[in-house]
Amino acid sequence: MMRKAVGAIVFQANQFLLINKTKINTNEGKEDIEGEWDFIKGGVEQRDRSLIDSLLRELKEETGSSEYKIIKQLDEKICFDFPDEIKKKIGYERQETTMFLVEFLGDVNNLAPIDNEISAIRFEVKEKVLDMLTHSDSRDYFINILRV
Secondary structure, eight states: OEEEEEEEEEEETTEEEEEEEEEEEETTEEEEEEEEEEOEEEEOOTTOSSHHHHHHHHHHHHHSOOOEEEEEEEEEEEEEEOOHHHHHHHSOSEEEEEEEEEEEOSOGGGOOOSSTTEEEEEEEEHHHHHHHOSOHHHHHHHHHHHHO
16 A cells, blocks of 8 residues: 655755654554654645645644745655565555655744654755755655756
8 A cells, every 4th residue: 555645845045954753653653763864754644635735734743834835846756665564563565755845934943843753853955965864765856856
């Protein structure tokens, strides 16, 4: 079964937003994981009317802010298979993430996650982002987007 998700490459000036995720949702609730630096991403929920609704909800949950301007939906998706131990816990085999380019219009100092999955939020220059991203699929995606 495929999990549909949305994600965002959020920028302000010449910096990009990263979140440090320290919990994942499983069928039994939230479970601690080793911290992972990544872009904002999250599953599409049944109550979401559209991918944009999903994205705006995820941005609010993971940063505590609604001060975003969606620039565009990106053509390429991030797709991957979950490791076997994660498949069993979450009930999905694969994930397909529709990505968006988003500008943050607010004050960085006011960002504070609502969701307890997130332990830190940072804006970094692109070179630092490439060093920090935990997942190679996110890193490769970011490199491809920067070429456009």
